[in-house]
Amino acid sequence: MTVDFSTRATPEIGSPDTAVPAPDRVLDDDRRRPNVSGDLPTLFEAGPQFRRAVTGYDRFQVDTYVRWAEDELVAADRERQHLEVRLLGVHTELQETRRLLGHSSGGGQFLDVADRIGSMLATAADEAEGMRAEAAACRAAATAEAEQLRACAARTTAEAEGRSRETVEAAAAEAARLVAGARAAVEEAEQAGSRLRAAAEVELAAARTAARATGERARADAEGIRRRAADEALAARLQARQEVLGMLGVAAEQRRRADEEATALRQRREDDAAARSAAVRAEVEVLRARRSSLESEVEGLERRRSALQSDVRDLAQARAAHAALRATRWRERLRSWAGTPRTH
Incomplete structure (x- = not known):
């Protein structure tokens, strides 16, 4: 019977590397x-x-x-x-x-x-x-x-x-769209107010022109009817003033309503943005909780590895x-x- 033994260099028997209990x-x-x-x-x-x-x-x-x-x-x-x-x-x-x-x-x-x-x-x-x-x-x-x-x-x-990267790009595009919509609404309200002010000024100028024409005709009349013409002119001025004031009030009311609508629209957009931000933060919290759970599992595995080594x-x-x-x-x-x- 032949027994084959390895002859390569090995530690000597009795050395510290080969000591046994x-x-x-x-x-x-x-x-x-x-x-x-x-x-x-x-x-x-x-x-x-x-x-x-x-x-x-x-x-x-x-x-x-x-x-x-x-x-x-x-x-x-x-x-x-x-x-x-x-x-x-x-x-x-x-x-x-x-x-x-x-x-x-x-x-x-x-x-x-x-x-x-x-x-x-x-x-x-x-x-x-x-x-x-x-x-x-x-x-x-x-x-x-x-x-x-x-x-x-x-x-x-x-x-x-x-x-x-996709989430950040989508959020940036949505925010840009909301800001552009709010700016367009504000600009539209300002343009409507400007148009109303221009119309009121034109009507006021026309009323003043009519009043001056009425006065000229009254002065051309006889001295006996001057007082009556003056009273009619005064009444016409007062009426024109009331009409102009009424138009200005209507224009101011329309401007106020436009401002309120713009404010409400901006508030809704801000609320939507806040809700989306809260959802993103909640998702981040869930991911953090998952990370903590995984870290706990890794600690358990480390203990298991130590036990296996022992x-x-x-x-x-x-x-x-x-x-x-x-x-x-x-x-x-x-x-x-x-x-x-x-x-x-």
């Missing part, structure tokens, strides 16, 4: 901690969820998640290298034991045991290779998912900017401790077999 400590931790599956792909079955903002996903959170996934893959690869170093040491001890047993008459029965140990070492090496393949698959999945998140964030940003670290420590415990037990058994009295 005591077996008793590992067993106590296993009793206190929940049972976590050892397959790394199960940690990534549920895709990451990030909060949505108006401009899309938070780029910092996406990059943070990708870095975390890469760190976990590096940790898994480091654990695989550590197991390979352990397996290489056990394989070396096994070869040394075979060499010693080859000079004993009872070595044949121990060679079968050595073959079983080699089979176990080969199985462990296969498991380490499978862990390396799983880590590579997890890294590829995390990279692809990060690229999808970046593309979705870019699309969401473009859509939000387009909707905001579980992964605990799992790696437990695996390393278990492997060290198994290697220690096999080493003790081999030493006990090596120290057994030999029968010649």
Whole structure:
């Protein structure tokens, strides 16, 4: 049976990078901690969820998640290298034991045991290779998912900017139309008042001309009828004045009504603009509330990520401790077999 071991540079056994906790400590931790599956792909079955903002996903959170996934893959690869170093040491001890047993008459029965140990070492090496393949698959999945998140964030940003630009342009056009309508109404009212004042002045001039003509005719009459002509002229003046005053009053009333209509129209336009502004503010408040809700969800996801990181670290420590415990037990058994009295 042939066992293939990796010969690339790995940390030395016993170095700080490969230190493992005591077996008793590992067993106590296993009793206190929940049972976590050892397959790394199960940690990534549920895709990451990030909060949505108006401009899309938070780029910092996406990059943070990708870095975390890469760190976990590096940790898994480091654990695989550590197991390979352990397996290489056990394989070396096994070869040394075979060499010693080859000079004993009872070595044949121990060679079968050595073959079983080699089979176990080969199985462990296969498991380490499978862990390396799983880590590579997890890294590829995390990279692809990060690229999808970046593309979705870019699309969401473009859509939000387009909707905001259309809303602002529509509001500006509506405001310009309302202002133009109000200005046209005011100008029309001023033109009507000017026409009424011009007509009143023309009629007043005509009345004065008629009064002067009547006076001239009265002065041409006899002295006996001068007083009567003067009284008639005075009466004509008073009547003309009353008529002119009445026309001016009508013109003033029409001007007042036109001003009131213009004021009412401007007030309605301002009320409409205020109502639309209030609706826009209400929509902004809804968006802010949604943003707060999404931030709360992201905080929950951050806590979940921290818990997963802790579980992964605990799992790696437990695996390393278990492997060290198994290697220690096999080493003790081999030493006990090596120290057994030999029968010649």
